[in-house]
Amino acid sequence: MQKTKLIDFPAIKTACSRCSLQQLCLPQGLNSADMERLDQLVKRPRPLHRGEYLFCQGDRLKSLYAVRSGSFKTYSLGEDGNEKILGFHLPGELLGLxxxxxxxYRAAASALETASVCAVPFDRLQDLADHLPSLNHQLHKIMSQRISRDQEVLLLLGDKSAQERLATFLLNISSRFAERGFSAREFNLSMSRQDIANYLGLTLETISRTFSHLQKDGALEVDRRLIRIVDRECLANIAGACFTDASSATH
Amino acid sequence: MQKTKLIDFPAIKTACSRCSLQQLCLPQGLNSADMERLDQLVKRPRPLHRGEYLFCQGDRLKSLYAVRSGSFKTYSLGEDGNEKILGFHLPGELLGLxxxxxxxYRAAASALETASVCAVPFDRLQDLADHLPSLNHQLHKIMSQRISRDQEVLLLLGDKSAQERLATFLLNISSRFAERGFSAREFNLSMSRQDIANYLGLTLETISRTFSHLQKDGALEVDRRLIRIVDRECLANIAGACFTDASSATH
DNA sequence: TCATTTCTTTGATACAGATCAAGAAACTGC
DNA sequence: GCAGTTTCTTGATCTGTATCAAAGAAATGA
Structure with a gap:
């Protein structure tokens, strides 16, 4: 029985030890002196355990974070105490934008499992960006990608059925895994049914039922949090027009 | 009978003739030479009429736009042809981020009524921002505000009832009018019931019913698209914890 | 190890909002 | 002004998801 947590994959360390640098610099290709300066900014705080906070809603903004391993959820809490999950963050992705x-910080971030991050002090990043246009453009790019990604979620919550939402969610997670070099076909979800339900604007019972249903239809194999995408085609049809990227990396 | 469209308010021209400059520079206070350079970038295309496109989804990004008068909706369309409205844009607000x-462009923008914009060529803005840290920081700020505003909408669509959604929407619109110097208490909606429904993830019938209901409860007076907020307190209670800004500007 | 807690699945029932339908009111162009 | 169209309101009915309930499975901790 596969009990592997994300953090146990050996590839993680290779893929993400310099993840914040990758995120910020790869496309523009800073020269090595500039890379060096950026590298010096990056801190590696101790790993966090499940449920621990990386930051809380309302904390003074100190750093941007890039996930190195494990995963996080960000959520905002209304004064009635109940949280609304705004997003999940896999290795390589940024937090705090x-x-x-x-x-x-506009939302709280807590670890879904044992997880580590790179911290980039915000003010020093801003200083550096002022002098490095390519870094600066990359920041713009990342922020606007975030805007359009959030807007895709709006699309999702707009008027889609439970099946469409869950299928879209799974394909989204799958392709994010694939981008980082993991299997797009089989993966462990690090979040609970309750978290998924909250994120998708449904209840945990509906999520559970919908998993069962997708499994009965032969689109998925579900073993608790281990998901295997059996019929990607089928899943994509259910998801609707939202997801068309093939992500054929099914290693 | 009040038939005034937004564009007829005399205050608009005063408030918005330099709106993109206000948006980009006000908080940081560029010096007048820098303001001058930015001002030279700004173009004023001819006004658009209801239904005309400012840009389409997939168009090459040329400019950022700031609404001068009138209003716009941005929406993304799935290949099944149906549109999902991502936001409404009132005078002073930016489009294209x-x-x-x-x-x-990640979404299409079309005018809800006769409307005009300032256009800021994107590449030249980027060049200028590279040399003006304060302008650059302001860009960062605007983008991240957009991110957190979108996240508020996620909150809204997450699990709120029709009443909560509509009340929140109206208070949101109201405070955006107030920011621009218009009445927070009485205003004309420039979008149809169908547009509101689409935006809030409901049907137009539900929007119509909910308007009637809010009116019966004494929170609003509704005369087609003219809205008067009679009991702001009540509306805020219905909206829930989402909106607490008093916006006592009820002139 | 067992007891406790947390997470998940499944079933029965209720309800908010969708859908279908029809008519009223306002706007359009001639 | 008048026909045609669009927008809005209201009613009747249907349905997908929430809610309530219970029990099984896995994780946690002593």
Missing amino acids: AGLGHGE | AGLGHGE
Whole structure:
């Protein structure tokens, strides 16, 4: 029985030890002196365990974070105490962007499993970006990608059925795994049914039922949090027009 | 009978003739030479009429736009042809941000009524921002505010009832009017019931019913698209914890 | 090891909002 | 002004998901 947690994959360390640098620099290709300067900014705080906070809603903005291993959820909590999950963050992805304009974090981030991050002090990043246009453009790019990704979620929550939402969610997660060099076909979800339900605007019972249903239809094999995508075609049809990227990396 | 369209308010021209400059520079206070350079970038295309496109999904990114008068909706369309409205844009607000990271517009923008914009050529803005840290920081700020605003909408669509959604929507619109110097208490909606429904993930019938209901409860007076907020307190209670800004500007 | 807690599945029932339908009111162009 | 179209309101019915309930499976901790 496969009990592998994300963090146990050996490829993680290779893929993500310099993940914040990759995120910020890869496309523009800073020269090595500039890379060096950026590298010096990056801190590696101790790993966090499941449920621990990376930051809380309203904390003063200190750093942007890039996930090195494990995964996080970000959520905002209304004063009635209940949380609304805004997103899940896999290795290589950035946390804290929404705070840039406000000087404080707009949501809380907590680890879904044992997880580690790179921290990039915000003010020093900003200073550096002022002198490195390519870094700066990359920042713009990342932020606007975030905007359009959030807008895709709006699309999702707009008027889609439970099946469409879950199928879209799974394909999304799958392709994010694939981007980082993991299997797009089989993976462990690090979040609970409750978390998925919250994120998709449904209840955990509906998520559970929908998993069962997708399994009965032969699109998935579900063993608790281990998901195997059996019929990607079928899943994509159910998801609707949202996802068409083949992500044929099914190693 | 009040038939005034937004564009007829005399205050609009005063408030918005330099709106893109206000948006980009006000908080940081560029010096007048820098303001001058930015001002030279700004173009004023001819006004658009209801239903005309400012840009389409997939168009190459040329400019960022700031709404001068009138209003716009941005929407993305699935290949099944049906559109999903991502947002409404009132005078002073920016359009096209989500395209920054992609080189093309991520959604279409069309005028809800006769409307005009300022256009800021994107590449030249980027050049200028490279040399003006304060402008650059302002761009960062605007983008991250957009991210957190989109996330608020996620919150809204997550698990709120029709009443909560509509009340939140109206308070949101109201406070955006107030920011621009218009009445927060009484205003004309420039979008149809169908557009509101689409945006809020409901049907137009539900929107219509909910308007009637809010009116019966004494929170609103509704005369087709003219809305008067009678009991802001009540509306805020219905909206839930989402909106607490008093916006006491009820002139 | 067992007891406790957390997570997940499945079933029965209720309800908010969707859908179908029809008519009223306002706007359009001639 | 008048026909035609679009937008809005209201009613009747249907349905997908929430809610309530219970029990099984896995993780946790002593």
